[in-house]
Amino acid sequence: ARLIVEHFSGTTRTQAIAEPERRLGAGVVAEIDAALRRRAGGEPVHRILGYREFYGLRLSLSPETLEPRPDTETLVEAILPFVKAVAAREGECRILDLGTGTGAIALALLSVVPTAIATGVDLSAGALATAAGNARQLGLAGRFTTLQSDWFEKVFGRYHVIAANPPYISTEDIGNLQDEVRNFDPRLALDGGADGLNPYRTIAAEAVRFLETEGRIAVEIGHTQRNEVCEIFAAAGYVPSGAFRDLGGNDRVIVFERIKP
Template sequence: MKVGVGKKAAASSAPSPTRIEAIAAVAEYLEAAGVADGQDEARALLRGATGLTRLELALAPCAPLSDEESRTYSDYAARRAAREPVSRILGERGFWTLDLAVAPGVLDPRPDTETLVETALSLLAEKRDAPLSILDLGAGSGAIACALLSELPAAWALAVDLSAEACAATVANLARCGLANRASILRGRWAEALQGRFDLIVSNPPYVRTQDIADLEPEVRLHDPALALDGGPDGLECYREILRDLPNLLAEDGFALFEVGFDQAAAVAALLAPVGLQIESVARDAGGHERIVAARLLPTPT
C-alpha cells in the first residue's frame, strides 16, 4: 500500500499526505483487509512509523508526513493488512506497567495474563516486601516474571523455558526493565531439573487443543510459535506434566497460579487434588472468563 489519499498518492508530484489523512487512508485499508479496529491500529502504526507520542499527534494532526515516514507507514500498513499483529510490527507491547520487547518466535504476551499478575499480588499482599522466591514455568517473553519483580522489590525469580528464543527474550526484557539482577533464566523442560521450594510458582503454559490451532486467528496462528500454543489433544497436557513435579517445589504456605483457557478452569482444578494440591481461588479476566486457577498444598495429615 502507498500511504496517501485516493489517486493523488500514486503521482510522484502529489503532496505528502497529512498525518490525519494518512491515518484515515490506512484505517480504511486495514478494515477492508478484515482488521476490526482499523482506526486505533492505524493511529498506533503511525505513531510507530513517526516516533510521535499520542500528545504530539493530537497537537499537530495536519502536519505532512516526510517521504521516509510515508514509506515506513506504508510498509507497516501492508504488514498489518497481512495480519501481522501491531505489537510484532512495532517490536514492543505494553504489559502491566512495562514496555516489553516482542521478539520473533516468542509468544506475544496478552492482556489476559495481567490477571495472573494481579491475582498473585493480591494473594501476596501481606508479603510484598519479603524476599520471596518465584518460579515462572514457560516464561516466554518474561512478561510475568518482569511484572511480578517490578511489584515485589525484594523478590527473586527463576524463569524456565524450553525455547532458546524465549530464554533470550526473557533475558532481554529483564535487562530492559532493570530487573536482571534479581532473576536467573534456565533453558529446560518445565520443572524437570529443579530443586528447592518456591513461595510462588506461576505458569501460563500452552493450552490450545492441537486440533483447534488451525482455527485460530491468523495473528496468532501465523505469528505465535506452536511450542507456546499446543496443549495436546485436550489442551491439558502441559498442566499434567507441570503438576507432577509441583508439590515438591512449592513452599508450605506458597501459591501456584496457572493461566487456563476460557473453558478449562474446572478441568485444571480437577487435576489438583490427585497431586496433593487444593484450589485457593479462581479469578476471572476482563472478559468475565475464569482465567486464573490458584492452588496451594493440601494440609499434611497430623
C-alpha cells in the same frame, strides 16, 4: 494504523493536529508504508511495533514469544497479595515462572515487590533472550534469571510461587484460532496436547519437589477448563485457594495450595 504511524513517525495524534504543516522524511514514510503492508497481510500490530504493554511495562516481543495479553494480568493480580505477604514475612519471595516467554508474569511481579526474585523457565532460547532483554530494559535484571528447561527438567531449589501461563489449546483446535494467533504466536506456546491439558498434568505431578510447603501454584487456564484442571491438581494433592475471572467474566486463573495433612 494510528499506532503504526505514531510509532514510526515519533509523532502523536495531538502533535499532528497541532502541526499540520509538519512533513515526514522519505525514510519514515517508507517504514510506515512497509508496516501498513504487514498489517494488511494480517500481522498483529504489536508484532509490527515490536513491543506490547503489559501491567504497565513495555515488553519487547520476538517470534519465539507469545504476545502477552490483558487476560494474563489476571494471574498477576491473583498471586500478587501472596507474593507481597511472603516478601514481608520472609524478606524475599522466590518465584518460578514456567514458560516465561517475554518474562511478563515474573517481571510484573518483580516491578511491584522489590524483594521478590524470579527465575524464568522456557524451552526456547530465543524467548529467554527476549525475557532477559526485557529485564535489563526495566532495571530488573538483578532479580531475574533465565533457565532453558523443558518444564522442571533442569529446575533446582524451592520456590514460594510457581506461576505459569502454559499452552492450553488442544492440538486439533489450533487450526480454529484467529489468524493473528495461529500464524504469528509460536505453536510451542499454544499447543497443550490432545486435550489441551498436558502441561497442567506435568505441573501438578512435578511441582511438589520445588514448591515450599506453604507455597502456591498459579496457572492461567482456558475458559472452559476449570473443572478439569482442578481435578488434575486434586489428584496430585492440591486444593484451590482461589479462582479468578478475567475482564470478560471468563474463568481464567486458579491458585492452588497443598492439601494440609
